[in-house]
Amino acid sequence: MKHISYVHPSITLIKRAIDLTFSITCLLLTLPVFVVIALMIKLSSPGDIFYCQLRVGKMRAGKVKHFKMIKFRTMVNDAEKGSGAVWATSNDSRLTPIGKFLRKVRLDELPQFINVIKGDMSLIGPRPERPEIVIELDKEIPFYSERTYEMTPGITGLAQVNQGYDTCIDDVKTKIAYDFAYSLSLTKLHRWLLMDLNIIFKTIVIMVLGRGQ
Numbered sequence: 224m225k226h227i228s229y230v231h232p233s234i235t236l237i238k239r240a241i242d243l244t245f246s247i248t249c250l251l252l253t254l255p256v257f258v259v260i261a262l263m264i265k266l267s268s269p270g271d272i273f274y275c276q277l278r279v280g281k282m283r284a285g286k287v288k289h290f291k292m293i294k295f296r297t298m299v300n301d302a303e304k305g306s307g308a309v310w311a312t313s314n315d316s317r318l319t320p321i322g323k324f325l326r327k328v329r330l331d332e333l334p335q336f337i338n339v340i341k342g343d344m345s346l347i348g349p350r351p352e353r354p355e356i357v358i359e360l361d362k363e364i365p366f367y368s369e370r371t372y373e374m375t376p377g378i379t380g381l382a383q384v385n386q387g388y389d390t391c392i393d394d395v396k397t398k399i400a401y402d403f404a405y406s407l408s409l410t411k412l413h414r415w416l417l418m419d420l421n422i423i424f425k426t427i428v429i430m431v432l433g434r435g436q
Contacts (some may be wrong), residue, residue: 228373230374231411234415238345238415242346243340246339246340249333260330264319268299268319273294273295274293274295274298275291275294277354278291279352279353279354280343280344280351280376281371282371288343289354290344293337293338294331295322295330297325298318299317299318339378344375345375345377347419347423348374348376349371349374349380349402350377350382360395364392364396364399373409374402374409379422379426381418383426
């Protein structure tokens with residue numbers, strides 16, 4: 224049976240072209256910033272500069288893609304060695320001083336442009352979640368795992384700019400509503416353009432005002 228996607232075909236092509244163009248340009252322009260951040264991380268706390276973590280990617284026809292998401296390390300080394308995967312908090316004690324700053328202005332996510340170029344992520348889409356958390360939340364919330372159906376997860380997105388990190392199950396339920404609202408915008412070209420422009424504007428505001436977590 225031929226697979227039929229709900230995503231408008233023009234959106235798929237335009238979105239990928241924007242992802243590649245913007246990510247390659249940003250990586251080239253921010254190379255000096257990469258060097259400065261890498262030195263700040265290395266000199267301020269022991270551990271690696273980058274942090275790679277397995278995440279759930281795009282779901283399609285019953286198949287789920289997994290990938291290694293790359294970020295600048297913002298937490299102390301082996302932050303979850305004893306606790307395992309836990310909810311984030313507004314004043315997370317595991318964050319390093321440099322890490323707290325990087326998260327506020329979202330510069331910790333710069334290396335994710337590499338994921339975008341590889342096709343693991345998009346600039347805009349649902350936040351990619353960890354497999355173990357997806358398994359647990361799928362038991363609590365119906366259709367939770369469907370949030371990335373036909374959608375590539377993004378560096379920023381409708382849920383991210385309106386809510387931020389999940390701290391409890393109620394936050395997740397609200398975020399799913401945002402994720403499905405974004406998926407509806409992918410059916411119409413003009414609706415998607417307006418949605419993405421709104422998300423980009425809000426993302427810039429969050430970065431400038433340091434409202435990230």
